Amino acid sequence: MKSMRSTLRQLRGSRRRSRRKAPRAVRRSSTTQPTRQELGYGAGYEDGKRAGIESFETLFDGTSIIIPTYNQAKYLKSCVESISEHTDLPYEIIIVDNGSTDETAEYLKQIGSQVRYRILADNHGFAGAVNIGLMMAKGTTLLLLNNDTLVTDNWLDNMLACLNSESKIGMVGPVTNYISGDQQIDVPYTDIVDMYEFARRNNELNSARWIRTDRLVGFCLLFRRELLEKVGYLDEGFEVGNFEDDDYNIRVRLQGYSLVIARDSFIHHFGSVSMKATGQQFESINERNMRFYMSKWGNPHELIHLVNEWRIQRDELFGTMPRAGGLTDFYPNHVLVKGVGETIYWLDNGKRRPLTGNAMLPVARLSQLDMRRYPIGEPIEANDPAILSAQSGAAGSLAASADGLRYWVEAGTKRRVATQEAAERWGLDRGQTRLMDDTELSSLQDELPIIAPVVLRQSL
Known part of the structure; x- marks a missing residue:
């Protein structure tokens, strides 16, 4: 099988060979009548514009994969290629670039219709870029994915199986080689070449390996559009990055939904590449966002317990558990x-x-x-x-x-x-x-x- 990189080169080459120079616009006086070709083009353009507006909120039965990125074109390319090679289910890729100064913008313009993208003039942070991607998304399910990841065989299939197994599951995350918390597992490989074989063996569908958790890390999060409608967007008060995923976890749990780790879905994570690129600012960013989190929530786990108790009491009084x-x-x-x-x-x-x-x-x-x-x-x-x-x-x-x-x-x-x-x-x-x-x-x-x-x- 040809590699994705080779395929992309062929596609780009065929596009270049098929290009034709557009005819130069004919300068007309105000009294010159438009040609039939110009009238037809204008009518077609208006029809296309109208159809786009009318279908703007039309969804497709698939997954919108939203990737925020900043100055990591090499990792981004590898991530996109891994999705193309290892994802068989319906999906779209949405990339939001946070004002990168490397070759990211050029790369996005070259890959054309393979992804939808938005290039921002400046850095809106992880939460801001994700929110724009969520606004652009057309899928019935939504997935947030770091640009420094490589997905593997059955990664999305197994996560979707887990999410759809129970209506009260709010979000699902995979396991990986490098992350904080319970989603990090020991891996035997030391080279990416060997990683895919390990992932293939790990990613055999097995519901017995789905475990509930109190926290999912935002490097890869899968949820339904209905959850977004209830819980809303990420909080952009968390500047640059960190703690916005913890905040979202709390809001999901306040709605009565559970968080689940699909241990039968493994993806490789190079590890906080964009955050590490902030250098000496990392500690101050992390400290600032932690203070914002504490000032917003205080003790969020006590709050979740309070809400769960309230729902149980209402169930006892009125016979029905209040819906989220x-x-x-x-x-x-x-x-x-x-x-x-x-x-x-x-x-x-x-x-x-x-x-x-x-x-x-x-x-x-x-x-x-x-x-x-x-x-x-x-x-x-x-x-x-x-x-x-x-x-x-x-x-x-x-x-x-x-x-x-x-x-x-x-x-x-x-x-x-x-x-x-x-x-x-x-x-x-x-x-x-x-x-x-x-x-x-x-x-x-x-x-x-x-x-x-x-x-x-x-x-x-």
Whole structure:
């Protein structure tokens, strides 16, 4: 079998041989009538443009493989070639280049229709590049893949089998030779030539080797589009890279989904090549993102336990386990939000009502995935009594227990506020926090906690 590299050379050569110089445009005066050829071309162009717009949200029954990359053209080429050689199921490749200064852009322009790509003017970080790739993706399943990986026989087949084996599995990851946590395994090879034979033996479908975990590393993550619709995009508050995958794990688990390692799927990982390229900045980047993670979550595992207990109690009371509605279940009511446009909305009992007048409360930025979960309601004036009540603190207030936990108290209910960061991001800390004793707090009905919205620095 010819190597993928040889095949690509032949394809590129045939494309070069088939090229013809485009005829130079004929300069016409304003009175010259267009030719039939020009009219036909214009009509065809408009038909194609219209068809593209109409089919923009059309999905295909396959996997969108999203690869963020930065200044690692050699690894990227090898990664793409390994996908082509070892993936038989329907897929598309989407590459988002974070403003590389090496030959990455030239490579992407040469491979043409083999992949879809976006070349960014500057570095948006791992989360920012992945989010753009997710916005571009057309597959019913989505896979995030580092550029410094080599995939192997049956890698995707076995991961998909695991994901589709149970509706409550949220994300699946493979095992590898180099990663933190439980996904790293001992390997016998020391040369890439021997790696593929080891992977072939390892990648025999075996559901007994699928194990649940509390953490999957973002070097390779597979999940359904439905999960993206509920959990949303990666948090771009994690700059450059690191901890954005830990953050996403927490949000997936808050929805009641489990994380699974498919040990019958092995891929090779050269190991954090892009992050290592940051040199002396690596430690400061890692430290900064760790602080952001802690300020956003505090103790996320306690929060997950709290949510699981709440669901069990609701099941006992009402006979049905509450379904995971989406990340917006963990957002407060009666706050101001906006999406990518300029319109500001008032969240009011599951609807978003366009605000008329000047906003006098903080406005939180939400993704379009989040915004779509709120149907549009009737417009509301900025001086409406409901908004004035929120401004004065009469509608709801921030309370603290004796042990320092924060709660949002409103209409006879209490909602645990994950951290001070969450309170600030929603503007819940605008009034004075009052101290409540255990007796007062226990008299209030428990509802789902409030978490901070993700940071989004740009749209597609």
